[in-house]
Amino acid sequence: xxxxxxxxxxxxxxxxxxxxxxxxxxxxxxxxxxxxxxxxxxxxxxxxxxxxxxxxxxxxxxxxxxxxxxxxxxxxxxxxxxxxxxxxxxxxxxxxxxxxxxxxxxxxxxxxxxxxxxxxxxxxxxxxxxxxxxxxxxxxxxxxxxxxxxxxxxxxxxxxxxxxxxxxxxxxxxxxxxxxxxxxxxxxxxxxxxxxxxxxxxxxxxxxxxxxxxxxxxxxxxxxxxxxxxxxxxxxxxxxxxxxxxxxxxxxxxxxxxxxxxxxxxxxxxxxxxxxxxxxxxxxxxxxxxxxxxxxxxxxxxxxxxxxxxxxxxxxxxxxxxxxxxxxxxxxxxxxxxxxxxxxxxxxxxxxxxxxxxxxxxxxxxxxxxxxxxxxxxxxxxxx
Numbered sequence: 151x152x153x154x155x156x157x158x159x160x161x162x163x164x165x166x167x168x169x170x171x172x173x174x175x176x177x178x179x180x181x182x183x184x185x186x187x188x189x190x191x192x193x194x195x196x197x198x199x200x201x202x203x204x205x206x207x208x209x210x211x212x213x214x215x216x217x218x219x220x221x222x223x224x225x226x227x228x229x230x231x232x233x234x235x236x237x238x239x240x241x242x243x244x245x246x247x248x249x250x251x252x253x254x255x256x257x258x259x260x261x262x263x264x265x266x267x268x269x270x271x272x273x274x275x276x277x278x279x280x281x282x283x284x285x286x287x288x289x290x291x292x293x294x295x296x297x298x299x300x301x302x303x304x305x306x307x308x309x310x311x312x313x314x315x316x317x318x319x320x321x322x323x324x325x326x327x328x329x330x331x332x333x334x335x336x337x338x339x340x341x342x343x344x345x346x347x348x349x350x351x352x353x354x355x356x357x358x359x360x361x362x363x364x365x366x367x368x369x370x371x372x373x374x375x376x377x378x379x380x381x382x383x384x385x386x387x388x389x390x391x392x393x394x395x396x397x398x399x400x401x402x403x404x405x406x407x408x409x410x411x412x413x414x415x416x417x418x419x420x421x422x423x424x425x426x427x428x429x430x431x432x433x434x435x436x437x438x439x440x441x442x443x444x445x446x447x448x449x450x451x452x453x454x455x456x457x458x459x460x461x462x463x464x465x466x467x468x469x470x471x472x473x474x475x476x477x478x479x480x481x482x483x484x485x486x487x488x489x490x491x492x493x494x495x496x497x498x499x500x501x502x503x504x505x506x507x508x509x510x511x512x513x514x515x516x517x518x519x520x521x522x523x524x525x526x527x528x529x530x531x532x533x534x
Contacts, residue, residue, distance in 0.1 A: 153220045155191040158212050160184055160204045161529045163494040166487065171326050176291050177486035185495065187526065188212075190257045192225055198261025199521060200464070202253040202434070209534035215246045216254050228258045232440055248413060248437040255438030256464045256517065263516035270464075270517050274443065274471040280508040281469050283501070284317035284352065285310040286481030289324050290339070296485055300335070304342035306485050314507040317352035317379070317477055318343060324358050331360040337372040344376045357384030359409070363392055370400040380405045380428055393425035403427035408459050413437045414444040421452055432459030439464055446472045463500045463517035470511045478509050497522050
């Protein structure tokens with residue numbers, strides 16, 4: 151069995167999200183958004199698919215790297231092929247990103263699962279068939295009835311608990327919101343949610359890297375009083391020393407790194423530097439399912455949890471295959487959006503949640519996504 155083709159395409163779909171000047175998503179009028187899909191085809195016709203933004207898997211990346219490495223190779227040699235792709239990163243002038251690696255490797259896993267008739271989490275070796283989810287909010291905004299005030303966060307927290315969530319993670323206000331960043335407003339929002347949902351719901355805060363050490367220390371100490379489960383990314387994650395300093399000062403667990411480059415290698419540095427209490431890794435951000443598993447097992451060997459960053463089929467598969475991850479991140483959520491309605495290019499969600507707050511793992515082969523291929527074909531704008 152050999153890889154015969156590596157293809158990319160861009161298609162459009164309706165979405166009710168707008169992006170502000172700093173790149174944060176908020177509810178907005180319906181637009182035609184773009185999505186990319188990479189498809190790897192073997193010589194027997196078996197295919198594997200993975201979604202990524204069009205700029206991540208653009209034509210140059212496929213031509214200069216993916217096709218050179220993958221075509222003619224055994225698609226089951228995932229580790230070898232990932233290592234060969236990763237080797238090309240150094241000379242790619244930053245064009246072959248970890249997210250591109252993650253898309254190609256995820257498509258290989260999807261192909262293997264479809265060929266064997268098994269979900270990816272079964273190929274890895276499942277630990278569980280369902281996982282508790284936390285509701286991950288969008289960042290704050292200035293929309294009436296949205297996430298404009300601490301009271302809005304409190305009301306939304308109540309709504310999420312009624313939906314079944316047993317945990318909620320807040321993303322609070324960030325520039326270009328007029329008053330952001332503001333540590334005291336963040337704390338007010340956290341306090342409002344704690345008051346609204348009571349003591350038995352796990353709460354977390356993602357600080358989104360805006361703060362200095364002193365601001366982060368202030369917020370962390372206030373979160374301790376509110377019995378939050380973790381504190382995430384309050385400072386620039388390129389400064390490992392700042393996180394080691396913060397972790398030493400606080401009793402609340404510090405989690406990270408979320409957005410730091412370097413795959414499992416940089417996560418190892420964080421563990422040995424004692425820069426976090428809970429490790430963080432997500433399939434797109436660390437370059438694939440394989441390196442995400444490496445990060446998780448690294449954490450396990452140190453007796454640490456590794457919380458998987460972000461939603462989606464690949465992250466859900468990893469979450470199901472490891473013991474030391476307590477939650478699946480479901481979102482991003484907002485009072486004006488219904489997460490439970492699938493995007494037009496999927497027939498159903500890969501991560502439906504029951505009334506008890508559990509996401510049950512898909513039983514479909516591969517990554518388990520119920521892709522609407524007819525819709526994608528009808529709305530494709532480019533192929534390469």
